[in-house]
Amino acid sequence: MSRYGVHFAAGLPQSVQIYEVGARDGLQNEQRPVPTAVKTEFITRLAGAGLTTVEATSFVHPKWVPQLADAGEVVDALRGLSGVRLPVLVPNEAGLRRALDHGVTDIAVFVSATEAFSRRNLNRTVAESLAMTEQVITGAREAGGDRISVRGYVSMCFGDPWEGETSIDAVVGVGSRLLEMGCYELSLGDTIGVGTPGHVRRLIAAFGEAGHPASRLAVHFHDTYGQALANTLAALQSGVRTVDASAGGLGGCPYAKSATGNLATEDLVWQLHGLGIDTGVDLDALVRTSLWMADHLGRPSPSRVVRALAAENG
Template sequence: MTAAGLPMAVPAQGLPPRVRIHEVGARDGLQNEKGVVPTEIKAEFVHRLADAGLATIEATSFVHPKWVPQLADAEQLFPLLGDLQGVHLPVLVPNERGLDRALALGAHRVAVFASATESFAKANLNRTVDEALAMFDPVVSRARESELHVRGYLSMCFGDPWEGPVPVAQVVRVCRALLDMGCDELSLGDTIGVATPGHVQSLLAELNEEGVPTDRIGVHFHDTYGQALANTLAALQHGVTTVDASAGGLGGCPYAKSATGNLATEDLVWMLQGLGIDTGVDLGRLSATSAWMADQLGRPSPSRTVRALTHQEQ
């Protein structure tokens, strides 16, 4: 380790020179908190993440407050982020009403949240997979008409707590439907963290075979079985350059109880910097931000890198 608390950079063959981190802590992370985080703290969290160099920070969700009360302050939060320059602030929109709310506040990037499995579509959206896609179709169409960038999240891409392993062809079908609908990019979610590297590369290869280009794909891994970084590396070896992560490892999934925390952004940045891959992120500032947020939440950060760097500073 270097004196500055960073890994020694030793590039590996066949990896991209730069990776875009899609930071989800302020939305995917905080929506799983038992208590409601004050709006001002959320706003400061996003500002600190931006100051650490993250250029894509998912800000909030325009889901009905009944379903996600932790993000009921979306209308109050989003205007507090208007001073951020050069930072993309995507928001989740579950339906046309959510899109209306996002448009009213001037959002430029939105995301819809689909499922690869019937069981999770029912639990999360109270619809079948095809019914959910039909619901998203006008949302994506209207968003594109308004010149918004649209991301399509796809959960349960590798395993489902009710259905078990998910067939690759099943995932590919829904991915293809989201792209045909007009989504600009996809985020492949390992919602319960059961993926392994071979499975990741198999799915990516099959997506390519079915006409889904790698540059339209992002990956979103959970660390339930300690596989998130290994799976990320497998995706990078395939050419993926967009990786979702959550500052401090915050988050899970409120509708899948076996889902534990997201891949910690600090752990991801540590690996990428060690591989000589550019992210634009200042690991020291990011780690300090996550330690600060952990203090706000009243518990230690789950991120191993945050704990290690914080311990070194004491």
């Protein structure tokens, strides 16, 4: 597992599911177009490194996220890739129709926990976003029934650059609605990276008090203030078993300038393997993949583990 020894800690799971977001959340901010062939090769390499869930793209309107204008081509090119789930983000009914036209059966939807971000990101109130999301989920169910799985994201769960600290009650209220609409899992996003471990534990406990166990939750941390790994450990100690991460630490949020990169998948895997937690990921293969992508993007990977292992291997 770990080349420097395994040291178990109490209260942690035997295995963790990594929900890889590098191909979508990681690339959506890139200013220079990333060729479709590079995106599909990136996803194929991620799958080859042992990641079993890789969020491939988003069927958002190209006007808003030009980098993902080739969503249909990416999905079509990956049709023969086996052994990996390839969910896509769907912002509205138009995006759902496009995704269904390309045979997608695994989608994700998102809502903000704060009014300010909801208006800037979707030009809607939180209530209007929830109503739109319910239409998407209903449309997915009508089109494919149980054949289509829906994951929910809640953004700005810990803080908002315009509103300050986010109310735990607001996060639980929005998240509960998504779970009640039929999302199989809810990812709690620290979009600007301001959360700390105590806050993470309180939020997860609040969902439990509302009748939603930690087994229904995932976490999605950004490392703006260096808290992503500490927050992940707190979440695992609270019963969460799915963690979102981005290969090479790519990504951010195009609608929140203070949102820097996601938790790097390599940094997460290094920590988990050192704790004796199984991920199914080949860390060396993953590092090679992130170095390959960094070369295509023309800049070094932000991941500390990628940089350390690259230097170690010359």
